[in-house]
Amino acid sequence: MQTFIPRGVCSRQIVFETENNILTHVKFSGGCPGNLQAVAALVEGMPVDEVIHRLKGIGCGDKPTSCADQLARALEQSK
Numbered sequence: 001m002q003t004f005i006p007r008g009v010c011s012r013q014i015v016f017e018t019e020n021n022i023l024t025h026v027k028f029s030g031g032c033p034g035n036l037q038a039v040a041a042l043v044e045g046m047p048v049d050e051v052i053h054r055l056k057g058i059g060c061g062d063k064p065t066s067c068a069d070q071l072a073r074a075l076e077q078s079k
Helices: 033-043 049-054 069-076
Strands: 002-004 010-021 022-030
Touching: 002 069, 010 069, 022 033, 022 049, 022 069, 033 049, 033 069, 049 069
Parallel strands: none
Antiparallel strands: 002 010, 010 022
């Protein structure tokens, strides 16, 4: 398991695990529970590079980042 502290978003922590370049587990602490559970359910089982490609750069309202973007950054940092 790896832990990432997001910046500029409501979520306080992202815990994730990868195996053979596949995202196998994601859990957000804080933030919008329903939306973040949905994001986790959609990306678990996907290749890490695909998750990064799909989520990187997504903003939230007028913010230049989002919890999804922060997950992409966490995955990039872990590579």
